[in-house]
Amino acid sequence: GAVVSQHPSWVICKSGTSVKIECRSLDFQATTMFWYRQFPKQSLMLMATSNEGSKATYEQGVEKDKFLINHASLTLSTLTVTSAHPEDSSFYICSGTGTMETQYFGPGTRLLVL
């Protein structure tokens, strides 16, 4: 299957700082990329949908000014958590899809905000 990479795999930061997470599709062109957040022992919650070259669509309750998403190319999407706080600590996972519905997930980024 298709491969999606994510970087970094984990990050620890101080409260108030910003953190950027990269999601790359390595062997296919991801026309759409999705960002999910997963708290311990919970399901994946969709945060936003991004299409290459256009603004991301955010789910209800997700602050677009706090979670900045950029999808500048068909192989790269970035999520920036701005002014991170401890409650933003979570497992962030991206996925990419090409021409079909099948989504390929990245390995995830574990964020800990102190």
Next chain:
Amino acid sequence: GENVEQHPSTLSVQEGDSAVIKCTYSDSASNYFPWYKQELGKRPQLIIDIRSNVGEKKDQRIAVTLNKTAKHFSLHITETQPEDSAVYFCAAIGTGYALNFGKGTSLLVTP
């Protein structure tokens, strides 16, 4: 929007027994239903999927059934093995290919 309900939340079976996980969805327009397996700290892995023009699909020990009229679909794992222990998520495609996940089922297969 799409709402996916998943049951049970936990399931414990003995090695060799079968495991069944059931999901229901609300949006009759949904037409793609994948199942993911997630081990602790790792990414979800697609194990099987089914599209709405098919009622059943099988891949070795794993099968999925879909009842579009009743809007429910199920995952069946036969001859379970300890390495099947993980959290399983069902999902249904919503608008724009976004996946709506169920809350997950923690499966434990005991030797």
